[in-house]
Amino acid sequence: xxTEPRHAVVQHRxxxxxxxxxVSALRWSGAVSLGVFVLLAIIVATKASRSxxxxxxxxxNRFALRxxxxxxxxxxxxxxxSPTVTLGLGLLVAVAFYVLRMRTSAYFAASSVIGAYAIxxxxxxGVDRHRPVWDAAxxxxxxxxxSFPSGHATGTSALAAVLILAAVPLLVSPAxxxxxxxxxxxYVIVIAVSRPVLGVHFPTDVLxxxxxxxxxxxxxxxxxxxxxxxxxxx
Numbered sequence: 244x245x246t247e248p249r250h251a252v253v254q255h256r257x258x259x260x261x262x263x264x265x266v267s268a269l270r271w272s273g274a275v276s277l278g279v280f281v282l283l284a285i286i287v288a289t290k291a292s293r294s295x296x297x298x299x300x301x302x303x304n305r306f307a308l309r310x311x312x313x314x315x316x317x318x319x320x321x322x323x324x325s326p327t328v329t330l331g332l333g334l335l336v337a338v339a340f341y342v343l344r345m346r347t348s349a350y351f352a353a354s355s356v357i358g359a360y361a362i363x364x365x366x367x368x369g370v371d372r373h374r375p376v377w378d379a380a381x382x383x384x385x386x387x388x389x390s391f392p393s394g395h396a397t398g399t400s401a402l403a404a405v406l407i408l409a410a411v412p413l414l415v416s417p418a419x420x421x422x423x424x425x426x427x428x429x430y431v432i433v434i435a436v437s438r439p440v441l442g443v444h445f446p447t448d449v450l451x452x453x454x455x456x457x458x459x460x461x462x463x464x465x466x467x468x469x470x471x472x473x474x475x476x477x
Contacts, residue, residue: 265470266468272461273460273462274458276457277458278458279454279458280451283392283454284366284451287370287391288370297445299439299445300375300439303442306440307440317436320433320437321384321437321438323430324398324435325394325395326360326394328398329398329402330356330360332402333355333405334352334353334357336410337353340409343474345409347471348469351405351464355404355460355463356405358459359459360401362459363452368389370389372389372391373390374388375390375442375443375445377442383440383442384441384442384443385443390443391447391448391451392451392452392455393444393452395434395435395449395452396448396449396453397453399430399435399453400435400453400455403430403431404461404464405460406427407424407427408469408470409464409469409470413474435449435453
C-alpha cells in the first residue's frame with residue numbers, strides 16, 4: 244500500500260496549521276462586518292437613524308452646492324462604482340483567474356461579487372427604504388430604486404477586497420503591493436463618499452453597503468482560501 248512520505252505529511256500539516264490564524268482572522272472580521280450590516284439594517288428599518296441621516300445629508304448637500312467643483316468631481320467618478328461596472332469587473336477577474344488556472348481564486352471572485360449583490364438585492368426588498376428627497380434647488384443628481392444598502396458601496400468594497408486578497412499578493416514588489424492596496428481602498432472610499440454627497444443615498448446606506456461587501460468577501464476567503472493560488476500557463 245502506497246503512503247505519503249513522512250516529511251510530506253509533516254509539511255502538509257504545518258501548512259494547514261499556518262493557515263489557521265489567517266482563516267480565523269478572516270472569519271471573525273467577516274462576521275463582525277456582516278454584523279454591522281445587520282445592525283444598520285435593523286436601525287434603518289426601525290427609522291432610528293432618520294434624523295441623523297437627514298442632518299448629515301443636508302450638510303453634505305449644502306457643501307456640494309457651495310462648491311460646484313466637488314459636485315462635478317463626484318458626478319464624474321461615481322459611475323466607476325456602479326453595480327454594472329463592479330459586477331462586470333468582478334466576473335472578468337474571475338474569468339482571468341480561471342484562464343490562469345487559479346481556480347480557487349476564480350471561484351472566490353465570482354462567489355464574492357455575486358453573493359454580495361444577491362444579499363444587497365434581498366436587503367433592498369426587505370428594508371424598502373426611499374431615496375433622499377430634494378426640491379429642485381437642492382437636487383444634484385437623481386437615482387431610482389430602494390436606497391438601503393448602497394449598491395455602489397457594496398460592489399466596490401467586494402471587488403476591492405477580492406483584488407487585495409487574491410490579486411495584489413501576486414505582485415512581486417512589496418512597494419507595489421502597498422500601492423495597489425492603497426489605491427483600492429481609496430477607490431472604495433471615494434465611491435462611497437460620492438453617494439451621499441450627490442444626495443442619492445443616506446450615510447447609513449453606504450456604511451451598510453461597505454460592511455456587506457467587505458464582510459461577505461472576507462467570509463468567502465476564509466472558506467475558499469485563495470492565497471495559495473499561483474498563475475499557471477499549462
